[in-house]
Amino acid sequence: MASMNGNMGFIGSMGNISAYKMLGSDKIIIRTKGGAKKDKIKRSPKFALTRENNSEFGGCAKMSKSIRAAIYPICHLADYNFTSAITSIVKKIQLQDVAHKRGERAVYLSQYRYLLDGFSLNKNTSFDAIIRHSFHPQLNKEDGSVTIELPALIPGVNLNLPWPQPVYRLVFSIGVVNDLEYGAMGFNPPSQSNNFTNQAYTPWQPSKQIQAAQTINLQLQGFEPLSNNQSIIIAAGIEMGAQHTMSEIHFVKYCGNAKILLVR
Secondary structure (H helix, E strand, O other), X not given: OEEEOOOOXXXXXXXXEEEEEOOOOOOEEEEEOOOOOHHHHHHOHHHHHHHHHHHHHHHHHHHHHHHHHHOHHHHOOOOOOOHXXXXXXXXXXXXXXXXXXXXXXXXXHHHOHHHHOOOEOOOOOOHHHHEOOOOOOEEEXXXXXEEEEEOOEOEOOOEOOOOOOOEEEEEEEEEEEEOEEEEOOEEEOOOOOOOOEEEEEOOOEEOOOOEOOEEEEEEOOOXXXXXXXXXXXXXXXXXXXXXXXXXXXXXXXXXXXXXXXXEO
């Protein structure tokens, strides 16, 4: 894989070359097309290892997609393509499965939930540098609810906004992710289960004024009792806004920050 700088770059396909950009980078990534035929990879004994790798990668990709879905309300606040970082963690979890053979190793997130605690969706600035206060969500898994106590946020003391926009608000999300096991239909949850998500926002607040302490309450929508192979993900983010009309405030793109608070 190569990269291109300067004003002569292009995006798209040209002959045997593909060029594209990635979030978080100004460079154009270049790679060549080609490789073995799909049918050969699918059937040839020489590609048995490739098939196993592809199968397990499919499981990791599916788990990463589920995690993204659980934190969807804050995904727009990322400043890079964090999916690959999530997938890297998921792959490490998959490698811990010694009960199944290679190519069919499960992804038991429920056994390694702590690996996602504090995961940041940003590289340029950390959430903890913006809000100098640790949130401690109080989770009730019996009814799928969470309570988060927010302190008073004082600009220049425990709130340091690196953006010039006039207002901000906090966003919180809660979602459920299922473990994945390999079966006849590929990687799927070990039992029939549903995903639930929900989000809550604080009111828009002037960036240079003190925000009073408040309590955030979140409840999983359509909640049903969870099994041991399901995990709850709680995440938080900060959005910056600008006045659109006298009564409307719109979120400003590329200004914000987010992290996963807790996985239980």
